[in-house]
Amino acid sequence: MRIDFHSHILPKMDDGSSGTEESIKMLRMLSDSKVDHVVLTPHFYRQNENIQSFLERRSRSYERLCEAVETVRVMPDFSLGAEVYFYPSLSSDPDFEKLCIEGTDYILLELPFERFHENFFSEITNFMNRCDKKIILAHAERYLSFGNKPEDIRRICKINRHIICQMNCSSIAESGIFERNRYLKMISDGMVSVIGTDAHNLKHRPPLFGKAESIIVKKCGQSAFDRICRCGEDILRK
Numbered sequence: 001m002r003i004d005f006h007s008h009i010l011p012k013m014d015d016g017s018s019g020t021e022e023s024i025k026m027l028r029m030l031s032d033s034k035v036d037h038v039v040l041t042p043h044f045y046r047q048n049e050n051i052q053s054f055l056e057r058r059s060r061s062y063e064r065l066c067e068a069v070e071t072v073r074v075m076p077d078f079s080l081g082a083e084v085y086f087y088p089s090l091s092s093d094p095d096f097e098k099l100c101i102e103g104t105d106y107i108l109l110e111l112p113f114e115r116f117h118e119n120f121f122s123e124i125t126n127f128m129n130r131c132d133k134k135i136i137l138a139h140a141e142r143y144l145s146f147g148n149k150p151e152d153i154r155r156i157c158k159i160n161r162h163i164i165c166q167m168n169c170s171s172i173a174e175s176g177i178f179e180r181n182r183y184l185k186m187i188s189d190g191m192v193s194v195i196g197t198d199a200h201n202l203k204h205r206p207p208l209f210g211k212a213e214s215i216i217v218k219k220c221g222q223s224a225f226d227r228i229c230r231c232g233e234d235i236l237r238k
């Protein structure tokens, strides 16, 4: 099953889809790429709002999307989630578990876009050790652009066995050859468990699932892509 684990398709929810019309076109593009399921993961920034108010906004946006797709025939299934920007006290927030991907105990966690220093490793280690949820590191490859190395990502994943990595389809589909090969190696090395489009709109950050799939299959083999699909299915099955 092809699953997009990271998307900003909920209408008018964040810096993603501008309205239901664009959301439907994005879902259609995913459907054309034979994507079976899309996890809707709007940004959650604790510095801007609390979890409760985020969830209320998300419900309203979700209702608008559900109403709009009723009239459309072919659509991938979708479920709710969030792209949660890391803050050290996240796991002690009372509504923390409501940020999990619907029906699972996984949270999509976004790390800061900076070089990870020792104090960050201490903070994230403390968080992971206190956290009773499983973690998907959002777009794990993007942190490499800030001077981090795959070993730094691996170091975070080694904190406990419930931390896995998501890679963005656009990084595979649109990067230059050097970066692309670096990212594909992360897939071949088994570092990446799931992929997501991180689609924000139709023009500048469209859903590129199909293009990423063909590159993964061509360069890493069908078995690598199948492993990603299976891992996604295991997450959603829980």
Ligand SMILES: [Fe+2]
Pocket: 006, 007, 008, 083, 198
């Ligand atoms: Fe995102």
